[in-house]
Amino acid sequence: MAPGPHFVFHTHDDHGFVASFTSSMPAHLAHWFLVREQFEPVPGEPGLFRLAEPERDGPRRTRQAVNDLRRHGYAVHADYALDPAASASPPIPTRPNGLMERRSRLAQAAAGRSPRHGPARTASPSAARPIPSTPASAPTVHPTASATGRGR
DSSP: OOSSOSEEEEEETTTEEEEEEOTTSOHHHHHHHHHHTTEEEOTTOTTEEEESSTTTTHHHHHHHHHHHHHHTTOOEEEOGGGOTTTSOOOOOOOOOOSHHHHHHHHHHHHHSOOGGGOSOOOOOTTTSOOOOOOOSSOOOOOOOOOTTSOOO
């Protein structure tokens, strides 16, 4: 691809958010990309495209079109307000709500031993009762029928 921008995005007094392409970009390919990005040709202005429905979040949609074309590998020049790389919105300040600190305290409390129960007891091996071994063949017990039960 040739050096220099392939697409140019800016604001126009009459048409709002507009895009055009340079001579380094084939016209049919530029038309295809811009139409997919919701731009429409401006009648009587060859090579100029305007954003369809600019009142419907026009600046964001134009920045998205700039970003999409750059991801496809095209060089794009955009006004400062329409360039997502230059006009990134400032980070939204967040108020600490103490949730992380609370979770940390709960995790520490859950991992520790309650002072209410006293120190942990340890069993010495000599104090433990041995587990009886299981006999190889256990006797089979058959229940007997009761004398007061109903017959069949």
